[in-house]
Amino acid sequence: MNRADHDLAFLLRYENIAWYEDGRVRILDRRIYPIRTEFVTCTRHEEVAQAIAxxxxxxxxxxxxxxxxxxxxxxxxxxxxxAQQLAYLERAAHTLSHARPTTVAKMAVCTQSCLDAARAALAAxxxxxxxxxxxxxxxxxxRKYERIERTGAYLAAQFPDGGTVMTQCFGETVIGMMLRxxxxxxxxxxxxxxxxxxFFQGARLTASCICDMGFDVTVITDNMPAYAMGQKKVAVFTSAADVITMDGHVVNKVGTFQIALAAQYWG
Structure with a gap:
């Protein structure tokens, strides 16, 4: 497999997100990264669900x-x-996909795909x-990285060379792909x-990714975006999103709304 995470920041390499090996899942603790680089090790799938929660x-x-x-x-x-393995894995899929209430539908797609792979292997x-x-x-x-690579290329094309971009929250793979x-x-x-x-994803996660990949980045406090947009001549504002509706509305944490208003004001 040609891995799509090549040349990305440490935080975005597969092994540094979550990785199964020898009866354990290790998960990078993003609550403390990059101050410390530590992994939470899970020996039961219930522990993985708890780590997600x-x-x-x-x-x-x-x-x-x-x-x-x-x-x-x-x-x-x-x-x-x-039959017992499948029943066990179905329960595990429910436990893992429901670990965080805001992401159940999309998480269920991931666990269902894995369940399908198990079903095929056992049937064989x-x-x-x-x-x-x-x-x-x-x-x-x-595959997700390959798909988002196209998104990142499209987004990067909107950035003026030498311009300033403000980015809110942590857009995960999109951040890495647009930088690449x-x-x-x-x-x-x-x-x-x-x-x-x-959880300071912008200060810790987005900024560290941008820095890792060799770009100039400045962290600002959450009460500065409107002033900084005008004074620093921000050309483009981007945001992570929990949901994007079919008619183009972006749904994200409450703090994103005020930046959207400032972006509208500054054009």
Missing amino acids: DMVTQSGGPYTAAAMGMALAAHECRGRPE GASDATDAVFTRALEDVN ACRAQNKQVRFLCPETRP
């Missing part, structure tokens, strides 16, 4: 964690009769579906990142 990983991280949690669940029930005679589930989890995240596209286009862009309370 506790915001150990944020933005797109929970989806990868849930998929890797399914690989761990497959390891837990390996060797049992096929395997007594242990762990490898099949892990492979599917890795393929799914890689800027680098490929030899486009110099400066970034402003509001800190993004309550």
Whole structure:
């Protein structure tokens, strides 16, 4: 498999998001990164669900964690009769996908894909579906990266060379892909990142990704965006989004609204 996470920041490499290996899932603790680089290690899929609920990983991280949690669940029930393994994995899929109430529908897509891989492996005679589930989890995240690479290239094309961009929250893979596209286009862009309370994803995660990938970045407090937009001549404002509706409305944390108003004011 040609991995789509090449040349991205540390935070966006698959192994540094969530990774299953030898009966354990390790998840980078984004609550403290980059002050400290530490991983939470889970030996049961319920622990993965709890880590997701506790915001150990944020933005797109929970989806990868849930998929890797399914690989761990497959390891837990390996060797049992096929019907028992499937029943166990169905319960695990529900536990993992419902770990965080705001993302249930999209998380269920990830866990269902892993469940389908397990079902196919067991139907083919395997007594242990762990490898099949892990492979599917890795393929799914890689396909997501490949898809978002197109989004990143489109977004980078909107940035004026030498311009200033403000980006809110942590857009995960989109951040990495737009920076990689800027680098490929030899486009110099400066970034402003509001800190993004309550978990400071902008100050810690977005800013560290931008810095890792060699771009100028300045963290500002959450009460500065309107002033900074005018004084720093921000050309483009981008935001992460929990949901984007079919008619173009962006749904995100409450603090994004005031920046959208400021962006409208400053054109």
